Amino acid sequence: MKQGGSDDAKRAAGESAAEAVEDGMVVGLGTGSTAAHAIRAIGAAVDAGLDVTGVPTSFQSRELAREAGIPLTDLDAAEIDLAIDGADQVAGGCLVKGGGAAHAREKIVDTAADRLLVVVDPTKEADVLDHPVPLELLPAARRPVAAAVERLGGEPELRRAERKDGPVVTDNGNLVFDCAFGAIADPAALAADLATIPGVVEHGLFVDVADEIHGGTADGVTVTEL
Numbered sequence: 001m002k003q004g005g006s007d008d009a010k011r012a013a014g015e016s017a018a019e020a021v022e023d024g025m026v027v028g029l030g031t032g033s034t035a036a037h038a039i040r041a042i043g044a045a046v047d048a049g050l051d052v053t054g055v056p057t058s059f060q061s062r063e064l065a066r067e068a069g070i071p072l073t074d075l076d077a078a079e080i081d082l083a084i085d086g087a088d089q090v091a092g093g094c095l096v097k098g099g100g101a102a103h104a105r106e107k108i109v110d111t112a113a114d115r116l117l118v119v120v121d122p123t124k125e126a127d128v129l130d131h132p133v134p135l136e137l138l139p140a141a142r143r144p145v146a147a148a149v150e151r152l153g154g155e156p157e158l159r160r161a162e163r164k165d166g167p168v169v170t171d172n173g174n175l176v177f178d179c180a181f182g183a184i185a186d187p188a189a190l191a192a193d194l195a196t197i198p199g200v201v202e203h204g205l206f207v208d209v210a211d212e213i214h215g216g217t218a219d220g221v222t223v224t225e226l
C-alpha cells in the first residue's frame, strides 16, 4: 500500500511543519516516513532547548520520538496543541490514511489536536480521492464487515504482512481491510457509512480534520490552508 515519493520531498514537508512547533506545546506525532522527518526535526529542536512534549500515534512514532529525545505524554494527561501527520492521499482537504495501519490512533490524536498539519510529497496529491480506504476491524468481525463493505460498493482485501505468514495485526491487535471504492465522490458520506459498520474500529477517511497541507518537493514546500 505504501507509495514511494522522494525522501527529499518528504523531508521538506516534515521540516516545514515542524517549524510551526512552539515552546511549551504538546504535539501529536504522526506515523509514517514523512511524519518521521517532522519527529526528527522536533527532536533536534528539543535538543537545542525547545520545551515540547509529544503524543505518539503508534509504536513506531513512540520509538522514533524516544530516539529523538522528545518527552512523551498521552491524552489522559494533556491537551494537544498541534498534530503533524502524513497521508496516503489528499484531495479537497480530505485524507486517506492508514497505509501503516496506524489510522485509528492517528485519528484520535489528530482530531483531538487544536490544529492538524498534514505532510505529503507530490505523489499523495490528487483531484479526487481514489486510494483504497483502510479499515481497522475486530478479528471476529471479518466476514460481516467484508459483506457490509461490498454492500457499499467496495472491494475489501485483507492486508497481509510482508515478513510474516498471515495478516497484518495493528498496534491494537486488530486486522486491516484495504477497501477499493474507485473514485470517492462524497468522502463525508462514505465516512459516515463506514463508521456505522459493527466491528469496524476505525476507517482511514479523515474529513474536516486537516488545517494545513504542507506539500513538499525537492525544491521547496507549498502550504495550503484549509
Ligand SMILES: O=C[C@H](O)[C@H](O)[C@H](O)COP(=O)(O)O
Binding pocket: 002, 003, 030, 031, 032, 033, 034, 035, 085, 086, 087, 088, 096, 097, 098, 099, 100, 101, 102, 103, 106
Ligand atoms: O498508518 C499510517 C499513516 O496513516 C501514515 O501517515 C500514512 O500511511 C503516510 O505514510 P508515509 O508518509 O510513509 O507515506
